Amino acid sequence: MRAIQCVEWGGPELLQLNDVASPVAKPGEVVVRTRAAGVNFPDVLIIQKKYQMQPPLPFIPGAEISGDVIAVGENVTHLAVGDPVLALCSIGGFAEEIAIEAARCVKIPPGIGYDVAAGFMLAYATSWHALVDRAALQAGETVLVLGAAGGVGLAAVEIAKAMGARVIAAASSDEKCEICRAHGADETINYSAEDLREGIKRTTGGAGPNVIYDPVGGKYAEPAFRSIGWRGRYLVIGFADGGIPALPWNLALLKGASLVGVFWGEFARREPKGQIRCMTELFGWLLAGQLKPLVSGHYQLADAPQALVDMAARKVTGKIVITP
Numbered sequence: 001m002r003a004i005q006c007v008e009w010g011g012p013e014l015l016q017l018n019d020v021a022s023p024v025a026k027p028g029e030v031v032v033r034t035r036a037a038g039v040n041f042p043d044v045l046i047i048q049k050k051y052q053m054q055p056p057l058p059f060i061p062g063a064e065i066s067g068d069v070i071a072v073g074e075n076v077t078h079l080a081v082g083d084p085v086l087a088l089c090s091i092g093g094f095a096e097e098i099a100i101e102a103a104r105c106v107k108i109p110p111g112i113g114y115d116v117a118a119g120f121m122l123a124y125a126t127s128w129h130a131l132v133d134r135a136a137l138q139a140g141e142t143v144l145v146l147g148a149a150g151g152v153g154l155a156a157v158e159i160a161k162a163m164g165a166r167v168i169a170a171a172s173s174d175e176k177c178e179i180c181r182a183h184g185a186d187e188t189i190n191y192s193a194e195d196l197r198e199g200i201k202r203t204t205g206g207a208g209p210n211v212i213y214d215p216v217g218g219k220y221a222e223p224a225f226r227s228i229g230w231r232g233r234y235l236v237i238g239f240a241d242g243g244i245p246a247l248p249w250n251l252a253l254l255k256g257a258s259l260v261g262v263f264w265g266e267f268a269r270r271e272p273k274g275q276i277r278c279m280t281e282l283f284g285w286l287l288a289g290q291l292k293p294l295v296s297g298h299y300q301l302a303d304a305p306q307a308l309v310d311m312a313a314r315k316v317t318g319k320i321v322i323t324p
């Protein structure tokens, strides 16, 4: 089978499209023929040895997939050949086939396409865990989402709306802001054109948001935290801007505010019942039409490096997928 391999640490240009042996299902595993693989920012980091998980070389990047089960190992009871599934695999997704623990696979509900399914779990479950579980967001509260047109950002916009919140989406262009509005944002801030603090003041009447969702970090974090509302919850999601921010602690005191860490992968591992509740609620919203995931680009397997280049260059909106 064909697969994208990372054979040395570095940028996407070093990735190789190679023929490798097809996987075989060990006990407890299934083999899935990949129909689509979601692209996520950690894929950009992992090939450069900049991610918390550093697999031994060579490895196949790609953290989540959708496809059809084509082989079932011993002791697998809940899946059969032919079942359409989505799965978080961490690595191995940018390939025509993947062997994966059956327990990590979720059957795709009827009516949901492979491309939507491939990009759904990581982005939407992260944002559900952040907003529902960590921030305890209430209907009527105001949420500010930074990097709001990106993968986890747009998922946060949609989930916050589904929860009855007022959503302010902040992004780096008018085009990205327009996409956020189309996905439910009530107000937008183009932080390339308007000072972020001025934009927050304008859109919250000076009160500041109750919750801030931040997958960007870097230079936006401190100004955003300075503008948070009384008893605000600041969700630390990621650092797409590259810099890990540092905050003067007095800012938390002055607003009675909390800095709240979010690590969805660890939540799913440590709290499997919570993760089942998460996916059940998300599929419910998805099938009811309250979530409308945006898949803005499809790339052939050979073009996977270009997909990562586009993501690193902030050209991606919503999700993009590789279709082997």
Ligand SMILES: NC(=O)c1ccc[n+]([C@@H]2O[C@H](COP(=O)([O-])OP(=O)(O)OC[C@H]3O[C@@H](n4cnc5c(N)ncnc54)[C@H](OP(=O)(O)O)[C@@H]3O)[C@@H](O)[C@H]2O)c1
Binding pocket: 039, 040, 041, 042, 122, 123, 126, 147, 148, 149, 150, 151, 152, 153, 170, 171, 172, 173, 176, 215, 216, 236, 237, 238, 239, 240, 241, 242, 262, 263, 264, 265, 311, 312, 313, 314, 316, 318
């Ligand atoms: N905590 C968790 O459990 C968890 C789970 C999944 C992902 N994450 C993290 O969340 C972050 C976003 O992931 P994603 O898959 O949603 O990525 P994405 O689709 O590329 O979105 C990231 C957004 O960040 C903004 N950005 C600002 N500066 C950037 C820069 N220098 N390079 C790239 N983007 C920049 C961009 O929006 P603008 O152009 O509008 O600024 C972009 O849309 C990553 O740091 C990822 O590691 C965390």
